[in-house]
Amino acid sequence: MNFKQKRLANTPKAIKLLNRLSLEEKVRLMSGSTKLEDLLGPLVAKGNHYNESPYPAGGSEKIGLPPLMFCDGTRGVVCGTGKSTCFPVTICRGASFDPVLERKIGEAIGREVKAWGGNLFAGICVNLPWHPGWGRSQETYGEDSFALGKMGAALVEGVQNEQVMACVKHYAFNSMEISRFKASIDCDPRTEREVFLPHFRDCIDAGASAIMSAYNRFRGICCGQNDYLLRRVLKEEWDFDGFVLSDFLTGISNTVQAANAGQDLEMCCTIHFGDKLIRAVRDGLVDEERINDSVLRIIRTIITFEEGRKKLPLSEKVLGCKKHRDLALQSAREGITLLQNHRHALPLDPRKLKQLALIGRLGNRENLGDNGSSRVFPAHTVTIFEGLEKAVPDTKIIFYAGSNTEHGKNLARESDAVIFVVGYDHLDEGEYAYGEDPHVTSTGDRTHGLSLHDDEIEMIRSAGPENKKSAVVLIGGGTILITDWKDSVSSILMAYYPGQEGGTAIAEILLGKLSPGGKLPFVLPAREEDLPRIRWDTENQWYDYYHGYRKLEKEGTVPLLPYGFGLSYTSFRISRPHFETDGKIITASCAVQNFGCMEGVEVVQMYVGFKNSKIDRPVKTLCGFSRVHLRVQEEKRISISCPVEKIKYYNTAKGIFKLEHMKYEVYIGTSSADKDLFLGSIKL
Secondary structure, eight states: OOHHHHHHHTHHHHHHHHTTOOHHHHHHHTBBOOOHHHHHHHHHSTTOOTTSSOEEEOOBTTTTBOOEEEEOOSSSOOOSSSOSOOOOOHHHHHTTTOHHHHHHHHHHHHHHHHHTTOOEEEEEEOOOOSSTTOTTGGGSOOSOHHHHHHHHHHHHHHHHHTTOEEEEEEETTOOOSTTTTTOEEEOOHHHIIIIISHHHHHHHHTTOOEEEEOSSEETTEEGGGOHIIIIIIIIIISOOOSEEEOOTTTSOOOHHHHHHHTOOBBOSSOSSSTHHHHHHHHTTSSOHHHHHHHHHHHHHHHHHHHHHHTTOOOOGGGTTOHHHHHHHHHHHHHHOEEEEEGGGOOSOOGGGOSEEEEESTTTTSOOOSOOSTTOOOOSOOOOHHHHHHHHOTTSEEEEEOSOOHHHHHHHHHHSSEEEEEEEOOTTTSSSOBOOSOTTSOBOOSOTTOSSOOHHHHHHHHHHGGGOSSEEEEEESSSOOOOTTTGGGSSEEEEOOSOOTTHHHHHHHHHTTSSOOOOOOSSOBOSSGGGSOOOOSSOSEEEOOSOOHHHHHHHHTOOOSBOTTOOBOSSOEEEEEEEEEEOSSEEEEEEEEEEOSSSOEEEEEEEEEEOTTOSSOOOSEEEEEEEEEEEOTTOEEEEEEEEEGGGGOEEETTTTEEEOOOSEEEEEEESSSSGGGEEEEEEEO
16 A cells, blocks of 8 residues: 555544644644744854754644654755764765665655654755756756656655655746745746656655645746645646645745645744634635645644554664665765766776875865755765775875965876866855855855856866876766866766765775766756756746757757766676567667676666657657666666656647657667667657
């Protein structure tokens, strides 16, 4: 029995509990219990932080219903200081293309939520970065809707396997920071249904218990009180049986509109519900049946998970435990992506490293990503310097954080190898927030562009050519342009924000203890002009149907690196492709062989193409993937399947998804680039 079936099975019990409550008691279940001063106080008081302990909402002693206990985060549980495990940011985990590992991470997060006394985890972020300059791109799995849904669903399942409610956010069209409180997003119906909403549906189908509505407006109406999104699409069309909670404080602004639209719970302080909602019901502005529906959803969900929690007692010993740290390390290993490796400069041979130059301000800094609501406070973080120092104890490592290019050139010339660690931190990108403390302030979106800082580019261009064993380690939450300096160095690793064990994983990959296996979860363009045009400070933003790799392919623009791209230290061969369909499922299979000199991982990808379509459709789109681990000379045959439902288009005239009856291209290979794919066809 899945979680939706369990919740629905508890409906009769929940109705009995609901019928015992007065209007005032029911509305209390729809209201956050945190006082405004208790929420804002830790944000300005030194030594405290947001969500240091779970935020309560609802609960009723009268019917024996415990409150919801909210824990935030996307890379772990934000509660406490010096205890929770900090996993790599979501986009790094997206680069692993490993739903099995993501499910395990969800289970670890669920255990830590329980250890903090929580029962709801609000860290399943599946917003689609329409433009990669969005400050919170790091909190999601990448640019592709199919991958977002697959990975988000895995996290939902993992968290809920530990009897913790999973909340998916931010529903919907939340892809900018600076204007998130004021912007109204619009798009055509096909863009809405085919690009921005399918991954939310995937998480709902996986059994997600809760949805958090977004701050922004959609077609002029706040998402937190948008009848079309909350009631018609989510609850009626998708048959969502869980509950909707608002984003904090300003997630709703109108009591009547929010309640009638299907907002079930105001978080985390009561501003517009509470007494205002009671009065609205008594004045006839909100029907009490609307209240009953919300409360039934909340009661039903809580009692379903409480039944399971009683069987799974847990102590604080799980917080930051070795098992969870090992998962964080494995996640970093799987996500880090090799973008360039001229003359096989990597891996470095430890036996030939008497002196190693480590250049860049980020080389010896704890840099876990955004310092906003997703910030996790682990007991320790392994920096890249520390990771290298432990991996090659007999090598002299010279760390230089400065920007004097002459000194950098001398270091590179005198060393056996040089590693540049460059990119971003929380001051460059993240959740938009103002404050006097620079440690909690973020500029939000990357309005400065997608390139490195000028001094970093100058250092790479100057010092890189001085050493044939030169590598750049990129730190950041998404697309970083490399065109202007890539030819100045031999190798480039995209490390994202790799979590508390990231320094260890980076050192292991640089030194060849394992082969990199991550793949880009976004396209890397040669120029920023190839991406969609966006205004970060705006009250209105139109989202086109095309973005990312699908935009570049449609326009015939060749990217610098395609979606799904990633190099390895070993070599793989794809052969004997086969394509078929039974009318309901599309299947692509092939043989994958490791014919290189070390074990490694290949991510095989399936795409479906629409060249014969009579309507405007992508050249091709991702429809499946499989992460394959192979020993030297090992060969495996793998099969990837996709439901035909995933290739339907949204018929705007009839308001339904329809299948075109035609010949479809089916591809299988190692990236979205045609040269990396085998082509076949099926007819539906």
